Amino acid sequence: MDLQDLPVTEVKHVGLQAAAILRGRSIHTAGDLLARTPRRYLDLRAADDWNLVNERVIGATVALVGTVVDSKRIGPMRGGGVSILLREPAGRGVLRVVFFHAPPGMAARTPLGAKVRVIGMLREGRGDLELHQPRVLAPDAKFAPIEAVYGGISTLAPATIARVVHSALERANEWSDPVPVELARTMKLRSSREALLAIHSPATNIPVDALIALQRGTSWAHQRLGFEELLAAAVVLERARKSVGHAQPIAFDPSVGPHVAKRLGFELTASQHEAIDAILRAMTIDQPMRRLLVGDVGSGKTLVAAAASLATLRAGRAVAWLCPTSIVAEQHAHTLTRGLGGEGAPIAVLLGSTPKRARTAARKAIARGQIRLVVGTHALLEDDSIPKDLGLAVVDEQHRFGVAQRMALVKDRAAHMLVVSATPIPRTLALAQYGDLDVVTMAKGPSSRQPITSRVVDPTDQEYIATTIRRALEANEGRGRVFVVVPRIEADDASAVTIAEADAMLSKHFPRDRIVILHGQLSTDAQREALHAFRTGSHPILLGTSVIEVGLDVPEANLIVILGAEHFGIAQLHQLRGRVGRGGQRAACLFVPESREPSARERLDEVAGCSDGFVLAERDLERRGAGEWFGEEQSGRDRSFRFADPLRDRALVIRAVEAARDILERDPTLASHPALDRAAARLVARGQHPTAEDAG
Ligand code: ADP
Ligand code: MG
Numbered sequence: 001m002d003l004q005d006l007p008v009t010e011v012k013h014v015g016l017q018a019a020a021i022l023r024g025r026s027i028h029t030a031g032d033l034l035a036r037t038p039r040r041y042l043d044l045r046a047a048d049d050w051n052l053v054n055e056r057v058i059g060a061t062v063a064l065v066g067t068v069v070d071s072k073r074i075g076p077m078r079g080g081g082v083s084i085l086l087r088e089p090a091g092r093g094v095l096r097v098v099f100f101h102a103p104p105g106m107a108a109r110t111p112l113g114a115k116v117r118v119i120g121m122l123r124e125g126r127g128d129l130e131l132h133q134p135r136v137l138a139p140d141a142k143f144a145p146i147e148a149v150y151g152g153i154s155t156l157a158p159a160t161i162a163r164v165v166h167s168a169l170e171r172a173n174e175w176s177d178p179v180p181v182e183l184a185r186t187m188k189l190r191s192s193r194e195a196l197l198a199i200h201s202p203a204t205n206i207p208v209d210a211l212i213a214l215q216r217g218t219s220w221a222h223q224r225l226g227f228e229e230l231l232a233a234a235v236v237l238e239r240a241r242k243s244v245g246h247a248q249p250i251a252f253d254p255s256v257g258p259h260v261a262k263r264l265g266f267e268l269t270a271s272q273h274e275a276i277d278a279i280l281r282a283m284t285i286d287q288p289m290r291r292l293l294v295g296d297v298g299s300g301k302t303l304v305a306a307a308a309s310l311a312t313l314r315a316g317r318a319v320a321w322l323c324p325t326s327i328v329a330e331q332h333a334h335t336l337t338r339g340l341g342g343e344g345a346p347i348a349v350l351l352g353s354t355p356k357r358a359r360t361a362a363r364k365a366i367a368r369g370q371i372r373l374v375v376g377t378h379a380l381l382e383d384d385s386i387p388k389d390l391g392l393a394v395v396d397e398q399h400r401f402g403v404a405q406r407m408a409l410v411k412d413r414a415a416h417m418l419v420v421s422a423t424p425i426p427r428t429l430a431l432a433q434y435g436d437l438d439v440v441t442m443a444k445g446p447s448s449r450q451p452i453t454s455r456v457v458d459p460t461d462q463e464y465i466a467t468t469i470r471r472a473l474e475a476n477e478g479r480g481r482v483f484v485v486v487p488r489i490e491a492d493d494a495s496a497v498t499i500a501e502a503d504a505m506l507s508k509h510f511p512r513d514r515i516v517i518l519h520g521q522l523s524t525d526a527q528r529e530a531l532h533a534f535r536t537g538s539h540p541i542l543l544g545t546s547v548i549e550v551g552l553d554v555p556e557a558n559l560i561v562i563l564g565a566e567h568f569g570i571a572q573l574h575q576l577r578g579r580v581g582r583g584g585q586r587a588a589c590l591f592v593p594e595s596r597e598p599s600a601r602e603r604l605d606e607v608a609g610c611s612d613g614f615v616l617a618e619r620d621l622e623r624r625g626a627g628e629w630f631g632e633e634q635s636g637r638d639r640s641f642r643f644a645d646p647l648r649d650r651a652l653v654i655r656a657v658e659a660a661r662d663i664l665e666r667d668p669t670l671a672s673h674p675a676l677d678r679a680a681a682r683l684v685a686r687g688q689h690p691t692a693e694d695a696g
Contacts, residue, residue, distance in 0.1 A: 001174075002031070002174070002175070002176035002675070002678060003030045003031060003034075003168070003171055003172070003174040003175040003176070004029060004030070004031030004175065004176065004678075004679075004682060005029055005031065005678075005682070006029055006030040006031070006168075006171070006174070007019075007028065007029060007030075008022050008023075008027060008028060008029060008030060008032070008033060008164075010030070011030050011033065011164055011167050011168050012164075012167035012170070013163050013164050013167045014164050014167070018156055018160070018164065021153060021154050021155060021156055022153065022156075024154065025153055025154070027153075030168040030171065031175075031682075033164060033165055033168045034165065034168050034169065034172075034175075034196055034200070035642040035643070036150065036151075036153075036161065036165060037199055037200075037217065037222075037643075038148035038149055038150050038199070038200065038214075038215075039149055039150060039151045040149050040215055041146055041147065041148055041149065041202065041211055041214060041215055042061060042119075042146065042147040042148075042149055043061065043145075043146055043208070043211060044061060044063045044119065044143060044144070044145050044146065044147065045145045045146065045204070047060070047061050047062045047063040047064070047119070048062075048063050048064060048065070049062070049064075050064060050088040050091055050093040052064075052122065053088070053093040053094075053095050053122065053129055054088075054091075054092065054093045056122075056129060057122060058122055058123065058124055058129075059121060059122060059123075060121070060122050061119070061120070061121050061122075062118075062119070062120065062121075062122055062131070063117060063118070063119040063143055064086070064088075064095065064117065064118055065089065065115055065116070065117045065139045066086030066087055066088060066089065066093075066095060066115070066116065066118065067086065067087050067089055067113065067114070067115050068084055068085070068086060068110050068111065068112055068113060068114045068115075068116065069085050069086070069087045069094075069112065070084065070085035070112070071083070071084045071085070071107065071110055071111070071112060074098070074100075075100070080101075080102070081098065081099045081100040081101055081102050082098075082099045082102040082106055082107060082110075083096060083097070083098050083099075084096070084097040084098075084099075084110050085097075085128070086116070086118065089115065094128050095118075095122075095128060095129055095130070095131060096125050096127075096128040096129070096130045096131070097118055097120075097130070097131045097134055097136075098125075098130055098131070098132050098133075099132075099133055100132070100133065101133075106136070109136060110136070115139040116136050116137070116138070116139060117136070117137040117138065117139050117141060117143070118131055118134040118135065118136055118137075119134055119135040119137070119143065120132065120133070120134030120135065145204045146202050146204055146206065146211070148162065148199075148200055148201065148202070149162075150162045150165060165200060166200065166201070169196060169197065169200050169201060172192075172193040172196045172197060173193050175192045175193060175196060176675045176678065176679075177191065177192045177228065177675060178228050178231060178232055178673075178675045178676040178678070178679035178680075179192075179227065179228055179231060179676075180663065180673055180676065183659055187227075187655070189224055189227070190220070190224060192224065192225060192228065194221070194224075195220075195221035195222075195224040195225050196221070196225070198214070198219065198220075198221035199214060199219070199221045199222070199225075202214060217643070217645070218648070222643045222644075223643075223644075223649060223652060224643075225642075225643040225644075226641065226643035226644030226645065226649055226652065227644070227649075227652050227655070227656060228643075228679065229640070229641050229642065229643060229644045229683070230432060230641075230644045230646070230649070230652055230653055230656035231656045231659060231660060231676065231679070232676065232679035232680045232682070232683045233403050233432060233433075233435075233640065233641070233644075233656070233683060234431075234432070234435060234656045234657045234659070234660035234661075235660045235663070235664065235670070235676060235677075235679075235680045236403060236407060236436075236680045236683055236684060237403065237434075237435035237436040237660075238435065238436075238657075238660045238661055238664055239664065239680070240290070240407065240436040241290070241435065241436040242664075245287070245288050245414050246286055246287075246288075246414045247283075247286055247287060247288035247289070247391075247414045247415060247416055248286070248315070248317055248389075248391055248414065249283070249284050249285055249286050250280070250283040250284060250311055250312050250315040250317065250391060250392070250416070251284065251311070251314075251315050252280050252281065252284050252311075253280065253310075253311045253314060253315075254277075254280070256276070256280070256307040256308075256310040256311045256314070257272065257273060257276040257277075257303075257304075257307040259307075259310065259341075260303055260306045260307045260310055260339040260340065261303060261307075263338060263339050263340070263341050264303065264335070264338060264339050266300075266303070266446070268303075269299075269300060269444065269445065269446050269447065270444070271295070271299060271300075271442040271443050271444050271445075272300050272303055272304055272442065274442075275293060275295070275301075275304045275440050275442050276304050276307045276308065278291075278440050279291060279293070279304065279307075279308045279418060279440065280307075280308065280311055282416070282438075283308070283311070283312070283392070283416050288410070288414060288415060288416050288417065289416035289417065289418070290416075290417050290436050290437045290438065291416075291417070291418050291419065291437055291438050291439070291440055292419045292420075292421055292425075292430075292434050292437040292438065292439045292440070293305070293418060293419065293420045293421065293440050293442065294421050294424060294425060294439055294440070294441050294442070295441065295442030295443075295445075296424070296442070296445065296578075296612065296613040296614060297422060297574065297575050297577075297578025297613060298445045298449065298578045298581075298582055299442045299443075299444065299445040300442070300445060300446060301420050301442065302332065302335055302396075302420075302553075303339065304420075304442070305321070305394045305396070305418055305420055306335065306336055306339045306340065308392060308394070308418055309321075309336065309340070309344070309373070309392060309394065310339075310340055310343060310344070312391040312392040312416070313340070313343055313344040313372055313373065313391075314343065315391065316389075316391075317389055317390065317391020317392065317415075318371075318372045318373065318374075318386075318387030318388075318389050318390050318391060319344065319372065319373045319374075319390070319391060319392045319393075319394070320373075320374045320375075320376075320380060320386050320387070320390055320392075320393050320394070320409070321336075321373075321374070321375040321376070321393075321394045321395075321396065322376065322377070322378075322380055322381075322393065322394070322395045322396065322401070322405075322409055323375065323376065323377055323396050323397070323551070324377070324396060324397045324401070324550045324551065325377065325520075325547060325550055325551070326351045326352070326353065326377055326524045326527065326528075327527060327528075327531060327547065327548075327551075327552060328396065328397070328550055328551040328552070329349060329351060329375050329376050329377050330349060330351075330528065331551070331552070331553055332375050332396065333347050333349045333375045335553075336373065336375065340373075344372050344373040345373075346370075346371060347371075347373045347374070347375060348362040348365065348366065348371045348373070348374045348375070348376075349374075349375050349376060350362060350374060350375075350376035350377075350379045350380055350385055351376055351377050351379055351524060352377055352378065352379050352524075353523065353524035353525075354376075354379060359379070359385075362374075362385075363384045363385060366384065366385065366386070366387050367384060367388075369387070369388075369389070371387065372387065374386065374387065378405070380409070381405065381408050381409060386409070386413070390413050390415040391415055391416060392415060392416045392417070392418065393409050393410055393413075393415050393416070393417045393418070394417075394418050394419075394420065395409065395417065395418070395419045395420065396420045396551065397420065397421070397422045397550050397551050402433070402640030402641070402686075403432075403433055403640045403683065404640040404683050404684055404685075404686045405640075406419065407683075407684045408684060408685075417437075419434070419437060422550070422551070422575060423571050423574075423575070423613065423617065424613055424614045424617035424618070425439075425617075426617065426618075426647065428646055428647060428650040428653045428654070429646045429647055431646070431653050431654065431657050432641075432644070432646035432653045432656070432657075433646060435657060446584070448584040449581060449582075449584060450581060450584065450585070450586055450587070451611055452577055452580060452581045452587045452588060452589055452611060453586075453587070453588040453589070454577060454588070454589040454590075454591065454607065454608035454609075454611070455588070455589070455590055455591070455608060456565075456590075456591045456592075456593070456601055456604045456605055456608050457590045457591065457592045458592075458596065459563075459592055459593060459594060459595075459596065460596075462505065462508075462509075465561060465590060465592065466508075466509040466510075468559065468561070468588070468590060469482050469484075469506075469509070469510070469541070469559060469561065470509070470510075472558050472559035472588070473514075473540055473541070475558055475585070475586070476556065476558065476585055479537060479556055480540065480556065480557075480558045480559065481534060481537065481540050481541075481542070481554055481556045481557040481558065481559075482540060482541045482542070482557070482558070482559045482560070482561065483542050483544065483548060483557060483559070483560040483561070483576075483579055483580070484502055484506060484541060484542070484543045484544075484560075484561045484563065485543075485544060485545065485546060485548065485549075485560065485561070485562045485563065485576055486498060486499055486501075486502045486543070486544075486545060486563050486564055487545070487546070487563075487564040487567035487568065488545065488564075488567075489519050489520075489521060489545055496564050496567050496594065497563045497564035497594055499517060499519065499543060499544075499545070502543055502563055503515065503517065503543060506541065506543060510541060513539070514539055514540055514541050515539060515541045515542075515543055516530045516533045516534055516539035516541070516542055516543070517530060517542075517543050517544065518530040518531060518534070518542055518543070518544035518545075518547065518548065519544055519545040519547055520545065520547045527547075530542070531552075534554065535554055535556075537556070546568065546572060546576065548576070548579060549572055549575045549576050549579075550575070552579055553579075553582060554579070554582070555582050555583030556583055556585075557579055557580045557581075557582065557583075557587070558580055558581060558585050558586065558587040558588070559580060559587065559588050559589070559590070560576060560577060560579055560580045560588075560589050560590070561589075561590045561592060562576055562577075562589070562590065562591050562592060563592050563594070564592070564593070564594040565591040565592055565593050565594075565604050566593045566594065566595060566600035566601075566603065566604065567594070570603060570606070570607055570616055571613075571616075571617065573591065573604070573607045574607060574613050574616055576589075577589040577607070578613075589608075591604040591607065591608060640683055640686060663676070
């Protein structure tokens with residue numbers, strides 16, 4: 001069996017309980033485990049050197065032997081800490097070691113006069129340099145010169161994860177390499193096994209810059225394993241593109257667009273008209289349509305997808321919409337109810353949070369053919385949630401999903417598929433993620449729209465921010481709505497404004513009962529309630545995280561204030577800005593960086609100065625790559641890829657696509673490339689297991 005498919009329960013040191021926790025994070029196999037790369041590497045090769053202390057190299061990691069010359073308790077007696085003073089043996093250095101919470105037995109291990117080794121990072125203390133909560137070893141204990149540090153998973157401690165990953169690593173020679181031998185040879189690729197070892201257990205003589213590349217995920221080893229993924233994905237996409245499956249032709253019905261627009265109270269824009277036309281025509285033949293609808297934020301893509309859905313329903317086929325979050329799913333269900341005016345009713349909405357009973361009932365009705373239109377999140381990908389006679393699958397805001405999920409949705413189904421993308425897509429990304437799709441572009445949004453005024457505001461200028469919010473609320477006869485967005489719910493690395501901080505700031509200027517909080521960790525009910533309070537205007541200020549970035553549509557919203565704005569990627573900032581001014585009113589956006597550094601402002605000035613998503617994309621993707629474009633959280637990254645980054649590894653993407661075409665040309669069934677065939681199947685299968693982060 002390929003190591004990639006070996007169940008985690010077969011990995012040494014993984015008990016049943018641990019396996020259950022791992023499964024909860026979609027870690028089912030040894031391959032999944034090995035894709036958990038170290039969070040960072042501790043380089044202790046030059047750390048056994050008191051000069052780091054004597055020269056006050058703040059931030060350096062040290063592993064020093066010292067003599068305990070003082071030890072005292074700090075804080076309350078119970079649950080308190082210990083402060084120890086170490087002296088360099090035969091030297092002048094002193095180092096204070098502070099345990100805010102002393103582990104049991106610490107005092108006994110560090111009596112006066114004892115020698116110990118401490119491993120930690122040097123910090124500026126009050127007088128002496130300090131180590132906080134260091135690791136304490138016997139002076140002669142062995143320590144790894146380079147240590148891979150893993151993140152914990154739920155109740156599994158980092159050390160436990162390290163142990164089980166390394167158990168899996170022992171079997172690295174069972175990893176099956178999908179790259180054909182000849183190709184690996186011409187590309188001069190090293191083996192998968194070497195790549196896995198390099199990542200999880202770097203050689204002790206590795207140069208520092210190579211270690212940094214490992215940490216950033218840009219090393220040769222990441223590219224090596226990334227190429228495997230890209231090749232498998234290219235095979236999947238190429239096969240999907242070529243499969244002349246059979247789909248039910250949908251009769252061309254030019255009335256659906258105007259019909260839906262009218263029900264929603266609009267005139268179709270020229271772009272909408274063209275897009276609907278192209279899509280309806282593509283569905284009239286018996287070959288499944290595979291189309292990517294690309295349009296800037298706010299260009300009115302939902303209506304286009306709704307019109308295609310109506311045509312499909314009228315032709316007697318069922319329709320499914322896969323949405324990125326519960327909020328968006330419910331919003332689309334609402335729009336479809338209005339826009340389709342009862343055709344296609346009743347609509348089933350299936351979310352991760354849908355109670356089991358309701359889900360079972362819905363599935364039964366779907367099986368009986370009573371439900372023709374289902375809208376949902378990943379919950380849809382579970383068995384029996386999709387009508388058997390599916391005519392059209394709509395996948396909204398695709399960049400949250402991966403190749404794998406998309407394939408899972410239409411697998412074995414002769415359905416047409418319309419993928420709706422929120423962001424303009426560069427060519428290499430399109431090749432790696434959308435190689436099976438034809439593109440339709442919507443150039444312009446409704447002409448009734450006024451340009452959004454964007455401005456970068458100094459973080460200390462709270463009066464200005466508060467006044468702008470107040471004016472926005474008062475606009476449109478007091479019906480204004482304001483989004484305030486922060487990068488994180490809680491600060492996890494000291495920087496980045498939190499919900500609580502923003503709440504405290506807002507509460508200084510506005511009554512508490514005007515503010516409602518929305519973020520992804522609230523229950524679906526709480527999210528729904530929060531959104532309702534905002535939509536109806538009972539709470540016209542919505543303070544939230546970037547959950548609102550994806551597809552949220554509140555026509556009255558006329559101001560968005562983005563705090564800690566430098567923590568968002570350019571695409572995210574543009575998406576967030578697209579949440580306002582949708583009702584045609586005047587609207588504005590304030591980018592408020594957290595830091596006053598000029599570098600924090602630079603990118604914000606750029607977004608503020610350009611309102612065209614396509615132009616922004618082109619400019620910035622070329623220049624800065626995926627990380628900057630999608631932001632720190634990598635929300636745009638296809639989760640089907642663990643090592644590959646299609647935007648960064650452009651050359652590899654092109655190579656993978658060429659290779660996949662070539663291989664399939666000569667060996668269409670992959671009979672002589674079984675490992676590659678299995679890798680492709682594995683990638684598709686992964687789409688059927690929603691991950692915890694995916695469960696919207
Ligand atoms: P996106 O392309 O970002 O998904 P939506 O489909 O959510 O955009 O549409 C953005 C906003 O524009 C919504 O409030 C929608 O109701 C509105 N809208 C859509 N089509 C039209 C139109 N033809 N005329 C005016 N407003 C429209
Ligand atoms: Mg949308």
